[in-house]
Amino acid sequence: MSEPTATFLYAKDGYDTSRPRLMGRHAAGEGFLRGMIRHSGFDRLVALVPQPADAAAFQAQARDLGATMALEAVPEAELHRVSETGCLMLPGPGMAGLAWRRQRFGAAHFSLVGITHTTASHGAMDNIAELLTGPLRPWDALICTSAAVRASVTRLLEGEAAWLAERLGATRFVTPALPVIPLGVDVAALARDEAARADWRQRLGVGPADVVVLHHGRLSFHAKAHPLPMFLGLGRAAAAAPAGARVHLVLSGWFADEVQRGAFQAMAQALCPMLAIHHVDGRLPAVRQQIWSAADAFTLLSDNIQETFGLAPVEAMAAGLPVVATDWDGLRDTVEHRVTGFRIPTLMGGPMADLAARHEAALDSYDSYIGGAAQFTAVDVGATEDAFRALVADAGLRARMGEAGRQRAASLFDWSTVIGQYRALWAELAAIRGAAAPTPGESPRRADPARLFAEYPTRRLGPETRLRLAPGIADAAAAVARLMALVAIPGIAPRRELLPGEDSFRTALRVLDAGPASVAAIVAALPPARARRLARALAWLVKVDVLRMAEEEA
The missing domain is CATH 3.40.50.2000 (Glycogen Phosphorylase B;)
Incomplete structure (x- = not known):
């Protein structure tokens, strides 16, 4: 058996799947621990634990998952001991704080490796943005679980870098690596x-x-x-x-x-x-x-x-x-x-900078923020x-x-493959570490979700996007009647206050009585403010199958 090449941060909350409010990150955490036990090849599994209770929980859960190797729980106060394994795996993107702590005894002591789960929350965005100002090094990494996530993380970092350049004249940024490694399963x-x-x-x-x-x-x-x-x-x-x-x-x-x-x-x-x-x-x-x-x-x-x-x-x-x-x-x-x-193709409307601004001001909760963004994201019903x-x-x-x-x-x-990718990353970071001596109009951390997550959907709604009435809807009057009936159903429009008024819908949809038309043509009769509000709401009309993409006729 080989010696460990990583320690992982263990707090019970991140690995507990017995909780009433079970989230994907909990299932992913438990899966990671199971994968480490079965496929790491370690003869000693080391966890860094914030609290004494976490040490006991780690020991118990690891044994329940079949661990037969030696188990060691290191108190977080002894962070320097991570150098014994060379790498600290984190259950999220919050790396800057630990990097500052690592700085006290030398950044080359070990690597920090975080991972993305949700990247839409204020906490996650702040953690990612702080990678530019915290003392992260080339031998650190933030694992992105998908290519789309890496694109949004890169966009957020670019926005933060642009602000620092404008504000401070910064020209050099040291960022961790952004490898794409998926989550694993036990096939x-x-x-x-x-x-x-x-x-x-x-x-x-x-x-x-x-x-x-x-x-x-x-x-x-x-x-x-x-x-x-x-x-x-x-x-x-x-x-x-x-x-x-x-x-x-x-x-x-x-x-x-x-x-x-x-x-x-x-x-x-x-x-x-x-x-x-x-x-x-x-x-x-x-x-x-x-x-x-x-x-x-x-x-x-x-x-x-x-x-x-x-x-x-x-x-x-x-x-x-x-x-x-x-x-x-x-x-x-x-x-x-x-x-x-x-x-199934997806379509995202926008802009949504107002959603980011309201969430930033604590006028909207996180649930309202993501619910609003989702309301203007359509899934192709026909497909x-x-x-x-x-x-x-x-x-x-x-x-x-x-x-x-x-x-x-x-x-x-399979975790056997994914853990292999982790091990290859740890080895690559160790090699790098071994060579080292002991004006945007919006906050880049609160970016417009329609821009920040632009790689998520198949396409984005734009002025040139052509739309038509969905099959079975004869004219604008029928379309308005259909959407008003849908809005009356609980949950169809959870952020109804973000939708235009019925008169705006009626005015715009009359354009489609003559056949398919572009978004620009549909909203042309409305004043600019109402036109912008209506334009993104067209994605919601596609979402609820009142409108379809005109390309579907092909």
């Missing part, structure tokens, strides 16, 4: 269990010819994935299912509150009453382990800037399920379109329906895509 543990499949399908009342589509994760219309495109697309596919086949949607997750639960139920009843929908508590260990086996396909139509990677679709591929996911952030790296599933139709109708396609996904997960995302 073998997610293999289909036929006994679990039979048991769950019996419990759910699933017939032999029925098709089960699984959505696993936190159930939140403002902070995870708005369910409208899923309900519309899958509901329409269910209505066209082969004779004798019923389509079931299993929502495996948890609601933050009764408002969320009520909104999901209201939307389901209004948009897809024919769809058989089941809710199971995805926080329960038995559910998290077995529910994959009950399904025939998986979906996550993320539209949220809080998302950066999307672990559940990779878990689904490991379980042999075809995936219907959005062409969004890390999902663009993981799901191979038309091979392991379908990536969603087509993807679900194809999978519902063709068991052979489901099997081929599922097997391709399983192979892709095994080759790229």
